[in-house]
Amino acid sequence: MLIARDRYLDALKIRMHNNMIKVITGIRRCGKSYLVFKIFKGYLLEIGTPENHIISIELDQRKNRELRNPDAILEYIDSRMNDDEQYYILLDEVQMLKEFEEVLNSLLHIQNADVYVTGSNSKFLTKDVITEFRGRGDEVHIYPLSFKEFMEVYEGDQYKGWAEYVTYGGLPLAATMKTDEQKSQYLSTLFDETYIKDIVERNHIEKIQELNDLINIIASNIGALSNPSKIKATFKSVIQSDISLNTIRQYIEYLKDAFLVNEAQRYDVKGRKYIGTPVKYYFEDVGLRNARLGFRQVEETHLMENIIYNEFKVRGFQVDIGVVNKRERMSSGVTTKKQLEIDFIATQGSKKYYVQSAYSIPDIEKMRQEKASLVNVKDSFKKIIIVKDIINVRHDEDGITIMSIYDFLLLNNSLDM
DSSP states (O other), rough: OOOHHHHHHHHHHHTTSSHHHSEEEETTSSSIIIIIIIIIIIHHHHTTTGGGGEEETTTTTTTGGGGHHHHHHHHHHHOOOOSSOEEEEESSSSSGTTTTHHEEEHHHHHHEEEEEEEESSSSTTHHHHHHHTSSSSEEOOOOOHHHHHHHHHHHSSSSHHHHHHHHHHOHHHHHHHHHHHHHHHHHHIIIIIIIIIIHHHHHHHSOOOHHHHHHHHHTTTTTSSSSSSHHHHHIIIOOOOOOOOHHHHHHHHHHHTTSSSSEEEEEEETTTEEHHHHEEEEEEEEHHHHTTTTTOOOOOHHHHHHHHHHHHHHHOEEEEEEEEEEEOTTTTSOOOEEEEEEEEEEEEEOOOOEEEEEEEOSSSHHHHHHHHHHHHHSSEEEEEESSSSSSEEEEEEEEEEEHHHHHHHTTTTGGGG
């Protein structure tokens, strides 16, 4: 079943021949190899690239283990380049290559080579590439299927599709499976046998149970304000563990480096500054989050918020949590300061959107609560409330746009409606 992934193909097209290493990153099983070795390679062949001018090496395959040696792979590539025409070098899971920074640096000096590499760990890939090449590494981050991509292969209407997506997420293989049993077993096994093992082995973690406990705590509190101190308090009160703050911070970084979770910072809208802790954590795939908790906490309210966050990230936005301070005069005459929260501030260049996620707005009072933070932002950027209810897009008297989650996720121009 073909999943087009046009957004990412376009991202690779505009980076062709830019004299930089194209670094394709993303969580394991999100479709990096499929994008590069199937979709992009197919595009190269379609535009007339001779197949012998495409050098593809999948470093995670056992048959290529000898090519994980830096000298061996450079010699192999050199042996394949027999003329001065353009060559395309595609390397999969490049973090498995010893001294990969030096290898990529060598490839940069080949005038007729355009290089594309994939990797599943930011610490051992993008950060090193950025440091080593001083701006000559160009990252394209791939996410699991967006809801729009998911619906392109789902055999059903958008409402049943949402029920599937909010439960099992957007990993491509899970999306093509037919039964709930297949999907839940695949995601649970993948989490334990691939992601956890990768993190443990890569970072030499000995306290595996504490890592698992930390993941469970974060998974149970997506979209809630948190920080290492709060997590430590949970460890002490619920798990009776004296895990250190430093260990918690390290483990969270490992989860972020593996692209399992993302961190959203708080931003003071009126003060125009970042506040620091607490922060919010979101899973890059909600299906993995649900699998981690045995599919026992599939709360659409929080998962919808996570999916909105991911959608903005897919569209290339920087996403923060907004904080608006408001002064209120009490009946006693005393003035107090009240802190209101905006679920998301999505920024991309000169574009900015203030967004509230509201699963349902059954009455006027609920609408007032959802609008409270937005109406206290006095700039002219667009303000949006996204609801699960089936409604037509509308604009109220305060200039706030209200739209359904389906319109937001499925329409390319949803932010401009």
